[in-house]
Amino acid sequence: xxxxxxxxxxxxxxxxxxxxxxxxxxxxxxxxxxxxxxxxxxxxxxxxxxxxxxxxxxxxxxxxxxxxxxxxxxxxxxxxxxxxxxxxxxxxxxxxxxxxxxxxxxxxxxxxxxxxxxxxxxxxxxxxxxxxxxxxxxxxxxxxxxxxxxxxxxxxxxxxxxxxxxxxxxxxxx
Amino acid sequence: xxxxxxxxxxxxxxxxxxxxxxxxxxxxxxxxxxxxxxxxxxxxxxxxxxxxxxxxxxxxxxxxxxxxxxxxxxxxxxxxxxxxxxxxxxxxxxxxxxxxxxxxxxxxxxxxxxxxxxxxxxxxxxxxxxxxxxxxxxxxxxxxxxxxxxxxxxxxxxxxxxxxxxxxxxxxxxxxxxxxxxxxxxxxxxxxxxxxxxxxxxxxxxxxxxxxxxxx
Numbered sequence: 338x339x340x341x342x343x344x345x346x347x348x349x350x351x352x353x354x355x356x357x358x359x360x361x362x363x364x365x366x367x368x369x370x371x372x373x374x375x376x377x378x379x380x381x382x383x384x385x386x387x388x389x390x391x392x393x394x395x396x397x398x399x400x401x402x403x404x405x406x407x408x409x410x411x412x413x414x415x416x417x418x419x420x421x422x423x424x425x426x427x428x429x430x431x432x433x434x435x436x437x438x439x440x441x442x443x444x445x446x447x448x449x450x451x452x453x454x455x456x457x458x459x460x461x462x463x464x465x466x467x468x469x470x471x472x473x474x475x476x477x478x479x480x481x482x483x484x485x486x487x488x489x490x491x492x493x494x495x496x497x498x499x500x501x502x503x504x505x506x507x508x509x510x511x
Numbered sequence: 512x513x514x515x516x517x518x519x520x521x522x523x524x525x526x527x528x529x530x531x532x533x534x535x536x537x538x539x540x541x542x543x544x545x546x547x548x549x550x551x552x553x554x555x556x557x558x559x560x561x562x563x564x565x566x567x568x569x570x571x572x573x574x575x576x577x578x579x580x581x582x583x584x585x586x587x588x589x590x591x592x593x594x595x596x597x598x599x600x601x602x603x604x605x606x607x608x609x610x611x612x613x614x615x616x617x618x619x620x621x622x623x624x625x626x627x628x629x630x631x632x633x634x635x636x637x638x639x640x641x642x643x644x645x646x647x648x649x650x651x652x653x654x655x656x657x658x659x660x661x662x663x664x665x666x667x668x669x670x671x672x673x674x675x676x677x678x679x680x681x682x683x684x685x686x687x688x689x690x691x692x693x694x695x696x697x698x699x700x701x702x703x704x705x706x707x708x709x710x711x712x713x714x715x716x717x718x719x720x721x722x723x724x725x726x727x
Contacts, residue, residue, distance in 0.1 A: 346534070348549055355556045362563030363593065369566060370586040378575030509523075 388446030401472030
């Protein structure tokens with residue numbers, strides 16, 4: 338299998354490696370393009386917990402839009418707790434400010450008993466719409482995101498997938 | 512060249528192996544390969560990969576908010592470069608597998624295959640003439656179990672293409688070249704002694720001894 342690679346001229350080897358590099362970079366740039374379009378740092382997120390049941394289940398894929406400045410009560414937003422990298426998907430139950438004043442939000446999971454004040458960082462009792470919120474949910478696909486959960490819980494899966502992809506693209510010359 | 516076995520059922524492998532062999536053969540005949548087309552493709556491709564890598568690095572180090580504008584610019588640049596890349600491959604390269612010069616004469620070879628058709632289509636354009644298309648089934652130079660045999664492939668090329676035949680006289684069979692130049696009729700008319708014409712195609716004299724004995 339690898340002998341086929343050994344017979345290649347150096348330019349052709351470079352061309353094969355380019356093919357693999359283009360697959361990776363195109364996927365990445367498509368993601369970044371979507372980020373720029375939605376103005377969100379993470380335009381597609383996976384639901385990690387059951388705190389929004391029955392609306393969203395663990396493993397659902399959510400599509401976000403971050404260009405709506407006036408988030409209303411009842412909208413579902415995704416935010417990062419200050420200092421942590423875990424996205425939380427909850428519903429807005431109160432808003433303060435808005436218009437010319439900076440917009441502040443209080444959120445709560447549908448399936449939770451209490452609002453999110455416990456979840457926010459120490460000293461933080463509300464969310465800043467412009468700083469903390471990644472976007473509002475505008476659509477979703479059920480269950481598809483479970484792959485991401487598996488990839489994060491079993492990190493060797495990521496390496497295995499990438500290695501397999503690299504092998505097939507470099508050795509295939511179609 | 513190593514005796515590598517390929518799958519004779521995969522059209523892509525047949526074509527790629529033949530393309531590689533073509534390049535090796537021509538380079539062996541001292542055709543100087545002109546790599547400009549491939550180099551431009553590699554340049555465009557790697558430029559876009561570098562832009563993607565730079566965007567990734569910036570995003571990793573500085574985060575989303577700080578790099579938003581640069582990312583937007585990079586995405587547009589990447590899309591344009593990728594479009595140029597695809598256009599280059601489709602319009603300019605157009606299946607070119609070898610371009611080179613020998614003794615001042617340029618030659619450019621492009622190959623293609625058609626789906627579910629085990630035939631090799633070559634389009635050759637040399638400096639003096641316009642492009643010609645020659646075809647041959649892959650079975651001419653591949654065994655049934657997938658081994659490439661160089662001799663029939665080289666003979667086919669040397670006999671069908673003047674520029675290659677001039678470079679490799681050993682493989683350019685005179686009969687075949689003449690065939691291509693002016694095909695002979697299937698049957699020869701040979702006059703017989705008794706006024707009739709024998710169209711059987713056999714030379715009466717050479718086999719005549721046996722015949723006349725039996726008849727006589």
